Amino acid sequence: MGAGSRYDNEVLSALRRGDRFRSCQEVHALIADARGGPARPPSLSTVYRTLHRLAREGEVDAIHSEEGERLYRRCATSSHHHLLCRACGRAREVPHAREVRAVLARVERLTGFAELSYSLEFSGVCPDCD
Amino acid sequence: MGAGSRYDNEVLSALRRGDRFRSCQEVHALIADARGGPARPPSLSTVYRTLHRLAREGEVDAIHSEEGERLYRRCATSSHHHLLCRACGRAREVPHAREVRAVLARVERLTGFAELSYSLEFSGVCPDCD
DNA sequence: AAGGTTATGATAACCGTTTTCATTTTGACA
DNA sequence: TGTCAAAATGAAAACGGTTATCATAACCTT
Ligand SMILES: [Mn+2]
Ligand SMILES: [Mn+2]
Ligand SMILES: [Zn+2]
Ligand SMILES: [Zn+2]
Numbered sequence: 001m002g003a004g005s006r007y008d009n010e011v012l013s014a015l016r017r018g019d020r021f022r023s024c025q026e027v028h029a030l031i032a033d034a035r036g037g038p039a040r041p042p043s044l045s046t047v048y049r050t051l052h053r054l055a056r057e058g059e060v061d062a063i064h065s066e067e068g069e070r071l072y073r074r075c076a077t078s079s080h081h082h083l084l085c086r087a088c089g090r091a092r093e094v095p096h097a098r099e100v101r102a103v104l105a106r107v108e109r110l111t112g113f114a115e116l117s118y119s120l121e122f123s124g125v126c127p128d129c130d
Numbered sequence: 131m132g133a134g135s136r137y138d139n140e141v142l143s144a145l146r147r148g149d150r151f152r153s154c155q156e157v158h159a160l161i162a163d164a165r166g167g168p169a170r171p172p173s174l175s176t177v178y179r180t181l182h183r184l185a186r187e188g189e190v191d192a193i194h195s196e197e198g199e200r201l202y203r204r205c206a207t208s209s210h211h212h213l214l215c216r217a218c219g220r221a222r223e224v225p226h227a228r229e230v231r232a233v234l235a236r237v238e239r240l241t242g243f244a245e246l247s248y249s250l251e252f253s254g255v256c257p258d259c260d
Numbered sequence: 261a262a263g264g265t266t267a268t269g270a271t272a273a274c275c276g277t278t279t280t281c282a283t284t285t286t287g288a289c290a
Numbered sequence: 291t292g293t294c295a296a297a298a299t300g301a302a303a304a305c306g307g308t309t310a311t312c313a314t315a316a317c318c319t320t
Contacts, residue, residue: 005267042268045309046267048308068200068277070307085243106227107224111213111222112260113255114260115254117252118250118252122237122248125243125244130244175301176300178276178277198276198307262319263320264319267315267316269313273308273309274309278305279304280304284297285298
């Protein structure tokens with residue numbers, strides 16, 4: 001199966017450093033940093049390709065920043081929402097909100113739309129930044 | 131007051147043509163189309179500037195498409211969510227979901243985050259496309 | 261080791277958006 | 291109504307993130 005990249009592990013472990021969504025270029029820089037020695041890091045192209053594939057495969061979550069940049073994060077497999085600190089950027093996962101089920105049913109009934117899906121994201125100021 | 135542009139009306143009326151979020155370039159083309167004659171349409175720069183300002187002033191809603199493009203729409207003033215048809219792109223407003231209040235309170239209690247805000251968007255297949 | 265397949269790196273192309281700046285338009289006021 | 295400063299506009303360049311291209315390198319499989 002897997003048409004995996006030789007850098008999957010380094011990309012994923014860069015994403016695990018710190019609780020935040022990271023851009024492709026940040027991931028690239030993190031990998032370069034993690035290599036103290038003369039070892040050559042993957043090219044930016046490869047990091048773009050790897051993140052793109054990992055997102056398609058569902059290994060990482062992807063969102064768009066307010067500025068349109070694409071950000072990635074390694075997340076739990078269970079259904080969850082994201083909560084981002086507007087001050088420091090830290091991200092938390094919060095458990096799926098059951099209430100959404102009723103809202104979806106109502107929207108479906110009200111509008112006649114089918115195959116409804118949704119996206120629910122939170123932001124706030126984390127305890128450290130407050 | 132307003133540091134308004136001379137094209138505000140044309141931009142807003144372009145946004146009112148059809149129930150969909152539109153990109154800046156689409157708005158620009160719509161304005162050009164709406165002028166049959168030899169009248170010169172505003173430049174793309176001006177449309178970008180005008181939409182940017184209208185969004186800041188709250189006159190129009192802005193979202194990011196899945197591809198990162200910025201899309202604008204003239205919306206009702208009351209609190210609402212968006213429901214987009216994945217097939218034809220049509221957008222509807224659905225009334226604010228009261229259940230969100232309880233979810234926010236729970237997330238706040240659970241995480242210690244303050245000043246919570248959220249975004250809740252829906253998509254589906256509209257009756258015409260179904 | 262040979263040959264075909266896939267991944268990689270360097271670079272250019274892409275594309276939506278913002279910046280720049282010279283020019284035009286506007287509006288306040290004499 | 292003429293004057294002039296302030297604001298808006300258009301054209302073009304710059305920007306920044308992302309994708310496409312393509313020659314080279316690494317990787318199998320036999
Ligand atoms: Mn997630
Ligand atoms: Mn709206
Ligand atoms: Zn914080
Ligand atoms: Zn539809």
